[in-house]
Amino acid sequence: MERPIKRDFKRPTHINDYPVGPQYEAGFLAETNASWRTFRPVIDLDKCINCLICYMVCPDGTIMKREGKVAVDYDYCKGCGVCAHECPKDAIAMIKEEL
Template sequence: MDRPKVKKWQEPASIDAYPLGATCDSDHLVSINAGWRTFKPVIDHDKCVMCLRCFLVCPDGVIDKSGPQLEIDYDYCKGCGVCAHECKLKCITMVKEEK
């Protein structure tokens, strides 16, 4: 999965230049953050029906749907559990990370 490119911070010229609203184009993780994750999501591919709900709700866009089954990019998954919470078929289990 291609990661978003790191953008150089441009100091806004005025308060009017700051982004407004719930979305802006700086909301992607750009550095590996798996080190501080306590739980990681594990998909049961036998139960998954590829509805893509988890893909749509993952706040960091780390679920890859380009292959025959979903893959989670664990280098960037922060373990928030939103995907597991939102899967209606309970196909995603949050598993405690090993030390």
């Protein structure tokens, strides 16, 4: 699966370097989400039946299969909990982040 590309933030040095609107060029993420997430989804693979409902409902597309098992890309997961809410087997627990 193709992943978003993270691009390092280049501090503008001239007024012309600033974007005209609030949008950012498609296909790039300026920063990962991990620093501001308060809860992270943790998948219990013993309960998981590989239905991939979590994959379909994740608004950020951060659930994938890694070596045949469902996994979360924590660099881009925002911790919204939709996957945990929709999992039919209660296989996803939202665990508070520890800093």
